[in-house]
Amino acid sequence: MSYAGWILLTASLVGLSCGLIGVLLILRRMAMMADAISHTVLLGIVCAYLITRELTGIHMLIGAVIAGLITAIVIQWLHTRGVQQEASIGIVFTTLFAIGVILIATKVGNAHLDVKHTLMGEITFIPWERVEVPLLGSIPEAVVLLTAVLVVVLFVIIAFYKEWKITSFDPALAASLGIPVILMHYLFMSLVSLTTVAAFDAVGAIMVVAMLITPAAAAYLWTDRLSFLFLLSSIFGILSAFIGYYMAVWLDTSISGAMAFSTGIIFMISFLGSPKYGVLAKFISRRKPNQRTYKIS
Amino acid sequence: MFSFLSYNAQSVLFSTFLLGMAAGVIGSFAYWKRQSLMSDALSHAALPGVVLGFTILGEKNLFVMIIGAAITALLGAFLIQWIRSSSRVKEDAAMGIVLSVFFGLGIMLLTFANRMPGGNQSGLDSFIFGQAASMVSKDVWTMMTVAIIVLLLTVLLFKEWKIFLFDPSFAKGLGISTAGMNVLYMATLVLVIVVGIQAVGVILMAALLIIPSVSARYWTESFKIMVLLSALFGGASGMIGTFLSTIGKGWPTGPFIVVTAASVFLISLFLGSKKGLAVVFFQQKKQRKSMELVKMTREVEQ
Numbered sequence: 001m002s003y004a005g006w007i008l009l010t011a012s013l014v015g016l017s018c019g020l021i022g023v024l025l026i027l028r029r030m031a032m033m034a035d036a037i038s039h040t041v042l043l044g045i046v047c048a049y050l051i052t053r054e055l056t057g058i059h060m061l062i063g064a065v066i067a068g069l070i071t072a073i074v075i076q077w078l079h080t081r082g083v084q085q086e087a088s089i090g091i092v093f094t095t096l097f098a099i100g101v102i103l104i105a106t107k108v109g110n111a112h113l114d115v116k117h118t119l120m121g122e123i124t125f126i127p128w129e130r131v132e133v134p135l136l137g138s139i140p141e142a143v144v145l146l147t148a149v150l151v152v153v154l155f156v157i158i159a160f161y162k163e164w165k166i167t168s169f170d171p172a173l174a175a176s177l178g179i180p181v182i183l184m185h186y187l188f189m190s191l192v193s194l195t196t197v198a199a200f201d202a203v204g205a206i207m208v209v210a211m212l213i214t215p216a217a218a219a220y221l222w223t224d225r226l227s228f229l230f231l232l233s234s235i236f237g238i239l240s241a242f243i244g245y246y247m248a249v250w251l252d253t254s255i256s257g258a259m260a261f262s263t264g265i266i267f268m269i270s271f272l273g274s275p276k277y278g279v280l281a282k283f284i285s286r287r288k289p290n291q292r293t294y295k296i297s
Numbered sequence: 298m299f300s301f302l303s304y305n306a307q308s309v310l311f312s313t314f315l316l317g318m319a320a321g322v323i324g325s326f327a328y329w330k331r332q333s334l335m336s337d338a339l340s341h342a343a344l345p346g347v348v349l350g351f352t353i354l355g356e357k358n359l360f361v362m363i364i365g366a367a368i369t370a371l372l373g374a375f376l377i378q379w380i381r382s383s384s385r386v387k388e389d390a391a392m393g394i395v396l397s398v399f400f401g402l403g404i405m406l407l408t409f410a411n412r413m414p415g416g417n418q419s420g421l422d423s424f425i426f427g428q429a430a431s432m433v434s435k436d437v438w439t440m441m442t443v444a445i446i447v448l449l450l451t452v453l454l455f456k457e458w459k460i461f462l463f464d465p466s467f468a469k470g471l472g473i474s475t476a477g478m479n480v481l482y483m484a485t486l487v488l489v490i491v492v493g494i495q496a497v498g499v500i501l502m503a504a505l506l507i508i509p510s511v512s513a514r515y516w517t518e519s520f521k522i523m524v525l526l527s528a529l530f531g532g533a534s535g536m537i538g539t540f541l542s543t544i545g546k547g548w549p550t551g552p553f554i555v556v557t558a559a560s561v562f563l564i565s566l567f568l569g570s571k572k573g574l575a576v577v578f579f580q581q582k583k584q585r586k587s588m589e590l591v592k593m594t595r596e597v598e599q
Contacts, residue, residue: 025390026386026387026390029387029389029390030389031387031389031390031392031393032334032389032392032393034393035337035393035396035397039500081566081572081574082572083511083514084328084331084333086331086332086333086334087328087333087507087510087511088511089333089334090333090334090336090337090503090504090507090508091504091507091508091511091559091562094501094503094504094507094508094555094559095504095508095555095556095559095562097500097501097552097555098501098504098551098552098553098555098556098559099552099556101426101549101551101552102548102549102552102553102556105545105547105548105549105552106545106548119425119500120404206341206396206397206400206401206500207397207400207401207404209393209396209397210394210397210398210400210401212393213390213393213394213397214393214394214397214398217386217390217391217393217394220385220386221384221385221386248405251405251409252408253405253408253409254404254405254407254408256401256404257401257402257403257404257405257407257408258401258405259401260397260398260400260401260402260404261398261401261402261405263397263398263401264394264398264401264402267394267398271380271384271386277384277385278384279383279384282383
């Protein structure tokens, strides 16, 4: 496959898995939690690197999932101790992220990790770092990683589809039905961390947030059905990957930045023009009832 | 104090102290408005403005960059408000969208600006994590002036702030314009954020607003003392963090400020005199003991 093809495939895989996870984030009102985890994953990666001295696949994944879970647990614990949810998110992720940045800037700075890379991603290098895969030949490592994570995400979502539906829409009902709500919560947090770390290399910590939240929020403006939400959100994710890539090539600028920006464009179009919940549709329907009452009287 | 440092270093330390104080004060207002993460969204949204300010002028001029940052941050605030009020998307998602999309735009513009002549040396990258070492004396003065204005506004209008935050309807009854106070609040919040990003960086600026105010909560029930303590904690974190970051060459300032603030938070969390873990632990122990005493006396009576 060509150079651009690999980049587009990587970006689409990011858009796809982030889009799927994002739907559950929006429904569970945990968008800022995703922001927090996408930052603390950095500390997980740095710690995994300090321990194993390796920057490859499985170590990073384990480190990131542990960091993500610790973030979720500490935020929850501070919240039960009386700190506002928002404030406890703000304290925990900034602190852990700052520790990660300090570790990179002072100790491992000259190694393969660097701060700019983790923030903005280096999708342009992805096609060069290849591994040999049986049957398929040489494939970029990131593509293998992202595909594996996508399979896990798809499997967990489909296998527990009903449970996700009930726990997201009505946690109280879910608890009364005997669904382990808390376990599901932490399972979900692990999924978020997994997706984030896999996407990290490609688009960086902050653009991951755009890919996670924005396509799903845009899809949320078009439909009420959960299955359509998943479908639309993944389509929007892939679409913004493509738009972002071509915009970046056209303007000769950062690919990940352009991808984040194009999720914003898709959201703005949905926000204004969605026939169901868009601003224009609401504006029109607000005027309609008046006309109707006028006709009746 | 710090007399072994050069005059320039001393004035940078003093300006980050003032910045931390202003951030601590405004942060405790934000805490009571339950808008802690709003500051995170706004500071990220300031990045495209900073870079635009640079691109338009072609050189680094802090004043123009601050104006640019303020414009995009306010635009971000407006968008969050608009998305929240006229669609089914909730506030947290709206903040996440604005934060990440504006940051993405900022990174796009940064790539352009770095290609411009002189763009790479101007230290635009230092706006992401903060670099107090890159501040020149003009920047220091701008930061000090803004911080002092914000602090004066709090001291002079303290009663109004308090009523506005705790009982907006009462404020209306007294003839205080809540809309006006809201504008003032937003303006001071954005001001503190945009002057702070050069020292602390867009990503971690929110921490300087959030952490000191939450730490202060562990020591007092009074709003006035909370604001004072928050200012003190913020100022100390700003100054100590900046000092620590000057030890190594090229170390970013923001993360050190945040880690200092977080240490203050941890101390407050464990030892705080009002809701600190140690105090709560001893209270519970005492309660248990008195409960046991009651039980024992009952048993004796029977």
